[in-house]
Amino acid sequence: MASRSAIVIGAGIVGLATARALAVQGFSVKVFERTDRAVGASIRNFGMIWPIGQTAGKMYDRAVRSRNIWKEIAPRAGFWHEGAGSLHLAYHADEWTVLQELDETFRGEGRPIRLMDKAAIAASSPAVKTEGLIGGLHSGDEVIVDPREAIATLPGWLAEQYKVEFFWGKCVSYISDQIVYIGNDKEYEADLVFICSGADFETLYPEQFAEQPVTKCKLQMMRLVSQPDEWRIGPALCGGLSLIHYNSFKAAPSLAVLRERYAAEMADYLQWGIHVMVSQNGRGELTVGDSHEYGLTHDPFDKDFINRMILDYLRKFACFQDWSVAETWNGVYAKLTDGEADLFFSPEPYVYVINGVGGAGMTLSFGLAEELVAGL
Incomplete structure (x- = not known):
């Protein structure tokens, strides 16, 4: 047959x-x-396989299934991958409150989550800026590939x-x-x-x-050079702005209060849909981003001020061996407007x-x- x-x-x-x-x-x-x-x-993109951003139930299960397939294929196909996990950082009391609420919710869902204090974070990542750091939320779910x-x-x-x-x-x-x-x-x-x-x-x-109900999203990203002496950042790192980006974080009751502060203090970041994350590939390069602009037609040009905003915010929570920018680019993907x-x-x-x-x-x-x- x-x-x-x-x-x-x-x-x-x-x-x-x-x-x-x-x-x-x-x-x-x-x-x-x-x-x-x-x-x-x-x-x-970042190459992040990112279950932590997905809501409980169907979406989280779909993300975990995808992650497991990536982990199965990568060694067989011969491309690099790392079960790096992720670390969301808090430098303000309202960010820390949200992370504590997410810790309780996510642990109740059976996710591999734990709160970390400053000392534990410093031990897990040499790339985190500890000045003013309150704590962080670590997840063991996430895997990184070089896309x-x-x-x-x-x-x-x-x-x-x-x-x-x-x-x-x-x-x-x-x-x-x-x-x-x-x-x-x-x-x-x-x-x-x-x-x-x-x-x-x-x-x-x-x-x-x-x-x-579909439109297009343009994002801007950049890649920093390979870090010297095989220096690694550990988990993928995320600043507070990422807390208002992912649907799963809406489970935190205090998120609306945090969003209000960001809207008052960083309206320009919200205007351009900027939240800041960094992942590291097998060659030690750092992928950094990103921004979000929506519409059916986008100009092909990068806005330098957006890249500078991303790097400025990144410096608030990260410290690298070499900040040299090797590449910048934009990407466009399809985005549903109905949620x-x-x-x-x-x-x-x-x-x-x-x-x-x-x-x-x-x-x-x-x-x-x-x-x-x-x-x-």
């Missing part, structure tokens, strides 16, 4: 996760990517492990009756077609995308769109793809 066939359009993390989920279910899979390699949002390395390596592993076929530099211009068209003269047919096109709403089914965490719809029979994971693609995609494919 011939296996069922599937075509996946897009080789970012959502497309790769979908290809894997299909292959695990026994599908023969072809992946079409319009560029010669993935260069979109999937390589322009550029991981996304570049996964296709080869999927091809070797599951015989997934990749077609690079091939833009699918049209789909009809489960047939995808490459330009005017090349056609491929499959039982199921999955569109994982990220922030491209314009090429395939633009009318249907226009009916969805949901994924977009899944069928514009025509046997054709499915998977999108809308927002800034949590690395965290959620493997788990989400498994859920959706299993439900078909």
